Amino acid sequence: MLPGAAPARLGQPRRGYDNQRVPDLGNGRFINPVLAGDHPDPAILKDGADYYATFSSFDSYPGCIIWHSRDLVSWQPIGPALIRNIGSVWAVSLAKHTGRYFLYIPVKSKPNSIFVIYADRIEGPWSDPIDLTLPHHIDPCHVVGEDGARWLFLSGGDRVRLSADGLSTVGVPEHVYDPWRYPSDWVVESFSAEGPKIAQRGEWFYLITAVGGTAGPPTGHMVIAARSRSINGPWENCPHNPLVRTRDTAERWWSRGHASLIEGPAGDWWALYHGYENGYWTLGRQMLLDPVRWTGDGWPQMTGGDLSTPLAKPKGGQPVPHGMPLSDRFDRFALGTRWSFYRPDAEEHRRASATNGVLTIAAKGTAPFNSSPLLTIAADTAYRFECSVEIDPGTTAGLVLFYDDRLYCGLGFDATRFVTHQYGAERGRPANPHGTSMRIRVTNDRHIVTYDTSGDGGKSWTRFDRGMEVSGYHHNVRGGFLMLRPGLYAGGAGSARFRDFTYRAL
Template identity: 70%
Template sequence: MDLSRRDTIGAALLGGAGLAAGAGPAAAALAAQAPRAPASGWRRGHDNQRVPDLGNGFFLNPLMSGDHPDPTILKDGRDYYMTFSTFDSYPGLVIWHSQDLVNWQPLNAALTRNIGSVWAPELIKHKGRYYLYIPTKKTDAPGTKTTSWVIWTDDIRGPWSDPVDLDLPSHIDPGHAVGEDGSRWLFLSGGDRVRLTDDGLATVGKPEHVYDPWRYPEDWVVEGFAPEGPKITRHGDYFYLITAVGGTAGPPTGHMVIAARSRSINGPWENHPANPLVRTTSAAEKWWSRGHATLVEGPDGGWWTVYHGFENGFWTLGRQTLLDRVEWTPDGWFRMTGGDLSQPIAKPKGGRAVPHGQPLSDDFRTLKLGSKWNFFKPGPDEKDRVRTQNNTLLFRARGKAPSDSSPLLLIAGDQGYRFECDVEIAPGGTAGLILFYDERLYAGLGFDETRFVTHQYGIERGRPANPHGRRMRMRVTNDRHIVTYDTSGDGGRTWKRFDRGMEVSGYHHNVRGGFLMLRPGLYSAGAGEAKFRNFKFEAL
């Protein structure tokens, strides 16, 4: 199915998630025929979560499952560090570490103060110091604004400095570059750039336009031109500029990777003769809307690129990070070799492998805020709402529902999963387990002292009487968008199915906007302090 023709626009929108946006019966019938890779193709790690390393010298994408968009990667000797857009989740910008490019573990969250919705950061090291350049969009939280910031540290594990405002209100996606004369620059969306001071903590002058990105044929099915995500890599005699065009969501055939090169940081820039280097061309492919790439040298001297994409039928998981092998060609250009990334790829050789990811189950011996749990749109005092004591998470109530309570959320990257927890509320309290996209779109089950409350489409509905009082064990199952709830009054020895199931394939960006994912989590509203114990997560 070639989606480069106008008469196949409808086909480009097919897939399980797209049906929730209102596709008709004919589209539904065609979508049912779209091939989908079985979940059993992955190896399993913590809590049965899928991991990329197959254990036989190969790996299978995604590199980072779940919402890990706009990857920015740093090679620092034998070590690799990576972080991602975290939007309205705080603590944000979790730094991940690897030595083999395939297996990753979280270190910490670099950004602890809410400065806005974080879009496409840039992690670099210059003269022994680490920097994070952070574009943000203003939100309704106090102290946020639309601009770009920088934070720095001399130890990648932190602590990081307080954010410094770079006064860049009209651009996103900064990409750091050092010119042949040692000058420092940020390349920006739209083909612009701005100079930095030598210490990298301020801009010099105003942004200037330096590059007109390659344009695709006008009849391609895309979301929009939207040149963004510029990344500069110096290799051999050239500076290579990689850019994303075509829009980051919308039709699965939109987002793509293009490249240009120049012998000088000042241009002129010559477009790659084989642009686009990566593009989804069929709704039958495993990975959709692929773009926002960065080149990186592997531990064995080979070259790779990380970028993001949506998984076919699972827009709800957000944009996941993908790893693609790069081959340099005799003419000084490069190409990506992984195709649609649905098949295993030989791992880079060398580097120490570590257990990938982290358990999402939590006994609450300590508070893993940032590296595991994040607040949604937190206020300045949000972290004071949570503490752990005697293997219990104590979560002070705020607001009346998940929409205004700033819930605690996880990133779960599997197509199906189940999570459960003991929940105890204070008099006047309401608490429960949720699947949360944003404050207007979520699902879940909560309870007060007398009744259950269901959360559907971001709306609260009163439900049957609660026979368990102020304490029960709750379980949520999201089996490939089919959601069921179970409750237990005896600690999980016996379960009773709640009488309301849901289907959540439409809880995603192409329906709601926001570039987020559907995340499992906990909320505490009403009055008092809710207690959560023995949180268990299992991928299906």
Template identity: 70%
Template sequence: MTISRRDALTGTLAGGAIALGGGPAALAASAAPADWKRGLDNQRVADLGDGRFLNPLLSGDRPDPAILKDGADYYMTFSSFDSYPGITIWHSRDLINWQPRKAALTKNIGSVWAVSLEKHEGRYFLYIPVKAEPNSIFVSHADNIDGPWSDPIDLKLHDHIDPCHAVGEDGSRWLFLSGGDRIRLSDDGLSTVGAVEHVYDPWRYPDTWDVEGFSPEGPKIHRHGGWFYMLTAVGGTAGPPTGHMVIAARSRSIHGPWEQHPGNPLVRTTSLDERWWSRGHASLVEAPDKSWWAVYHGYENGLWTLGRQTLLDPVEWTADGWFRMTGGDLSQLLPKPRGGQALPHGMALSDDFHDLKLGAKWNFFRPAPDEARRARVADGALMLKGRGKAPVDSSPLLLIAGDPSYEFQCDIEIAPGGTAGLILFYDDKLYCGLGFDEARFVTHQYGMERGRPANSYGRRLTMKVTNTHHIIAYHLSGDGGRTWQRFDRGMEASGYHHNVRGGFLMLRPGLYAAGPGEARFRNFRFRAL
């Protein structure tokens, strides 16, 4: 099937509409290239091992990347929203291979949006915008990247998101904010000085473009070659795939005036044929070989369910002191930056539960203050105390999986009267999966509890969930996975995403326990397909 540029931008095709959520056109466009490298649990890896890489840099829901170059080390973190422990710090030495370290935020202060990760005079800072009642921006600090991080301090900035810390030519400290605004920080960076002021009117796109809204946000300030450069996202972060984009401006002073980049927008999806949609929220970073790169996020074609994934785009500085991105639509192999030590990339999602990797691997959804007390490991098992009656109120434990297709399985034993199971979870109003009690199964679909067929396995079984490009199947075993029986209910989950539900999240595999007692989970096995 061939889609013209005009048809792609209007979302129509002779004879019918394009199925953006996973129809034939999207499925063909998002099929993985044959030369993707596979790593732990068969997960896709950007580094091909031959001097080239293929985006995504970090797969799965890694939105609003905040990156920090700290000598030979690079640190990066992302919006963690309602997942806690949150703001997991990732580490690299070559910009391509990344390892998770520790989560910087354990106290639930609300839904965490695009943070700013900085280092100033030997101390690390996180400026954390939070959607709560009311919205605000917090700051946390640490003397070591692995913490301990201070308790978040409320800066009481209620009308802005997406802070970016910047230091002026005169040593003054600032937070640049959404909407082209900024506010001064105290010398220690832990409080504000004065009032918010408007300092920049972002470049406007033609009104014929299909966007979600103007939404100037995600400012990133970089000082290079005698200029301050400001990168901003406009067009909305989701909605039409052609909306989100990167623009830039520059100034000789942190105090302005700001001059618009003559090449705006620097990054924008222009066709539904492209592999990466809604690209934006960019930062600049210098690689070990002194080359420059832009890191930003985007949705994979037809795979809104995976959330916004982290992308890496080569940058070229031009003779007039501007820069441009040179990676095109990022669907092709690109040469890696040279130098730096390649760390082992990623982490296994399979878990033998010899220890509890909260934050680095597992996260609770919207936890209560005492949520972590529910989980413990003992004798190679995760013991998870039940809460609520179903995934909607049980605060499930979830993973970030970044492949279009995968399967995961686990041995599960429930307490008398308890319920447990495996799920694919977007949020507490939109999830699917399968659970069981002593007498019956419970199917979860559209965020509701539906069929309840009889359970002949009792309180112990092995359950497997297979997600084949949004087609969901369940299998059960009473002998530890040696033989399987397919459960008589299948599902389709391509609509479990932000453009249906909102929230900017992803469909995450995980497990839950509800009702009385503790559920026992053993031998969690994950494999990308």
């Protein structure tokens, strides 16, 4: 049993930091998700006995947080690989070649492109981003062919050759693969061939692709496979496609897809991919682990069913302490692991500092939509977070549940009045009886949001008389592929000081 983890109830995850979900049940079995909360488009690297993963980080910076595991079930963060804001980061590719680590990063910006950064150690430091000038593709996958040539496979069944050092392209993208087509009467979002991931086993290269659309109807997203003896093709579609698909909205996990095949610690095989938890699009796409067996004719089959019940853990490997606490005493500024800014400016990190139990954030903008709030990733269907907040004259600050700059809710205050954030707008302004210092509590209990305030440091609480229902704060309503995230903001003039941030899953 991992240190600090509470025992699991039958079929339920154990509880760890802040009562958060822990997938390792402590009895040789695990329960999905292996990384709860928004960890979409997983990019996985096996490096000896170690596994590393990173994810689409979109408009959050520092971004591309690297996570580490030795058993594929328990994961802990190392730190961010991408510091400078280069745009909205979509599905990346993490690779190691000739002793160097590479991260290929597609961004939605003006113009769109794919960048590469590199490091000699997974912990960094990572290089500045290099623009590969690929404006028409997303979702790169680095692979080395049988002749040693380096390639990026791309969305839509295309690829482009890389230079020997992996830091530039050679020639232009070419089309090399036509993905398998599902029956025309299936309920999907769109065809959208994306997320290519290539694994090599024996004499075969296996090309895993996502089709059906990342979100939209729960039955849309799916995993398909093809194989070739050469990286140059031709590619043979799997006769068992799709390998994974949500077939019924009653299933525990929706929109399952964007998979990678990975060899486990003892030589067995597994698939890591993402999915939405049934009824909780607001939590974003969570990372799931599915056992793989190989058919007699050499095709992968995923055998975890709908992933709603405990499964046997991968053999071998050693667990690491899973996850991280979200509660923060602010003895240091955990920027890039626990916290990230939304759409930060180049010097955004200079706005905030933490020392001696106080996080100070210089005010920016007027409200959450233009203040680059500081956000964390919630991993639970019900949770509560609270923090003590003190403001300067002219400052407005508070706590938010933030999807993006046009969809958020929360409670802030200035020296004389509260400000109620609803539907991505600033609305009610009732009188503030606490002045320039108070403790605020936000509870999100399965989409029902309530606020409480305290003028005596949390000894007594008063329920604020405006609540919210936030089940619609997600991609299928707003777009953007994001999640609803707890956060802190400071607007106006001056600064706000935050103390004793606590998070607890309910």
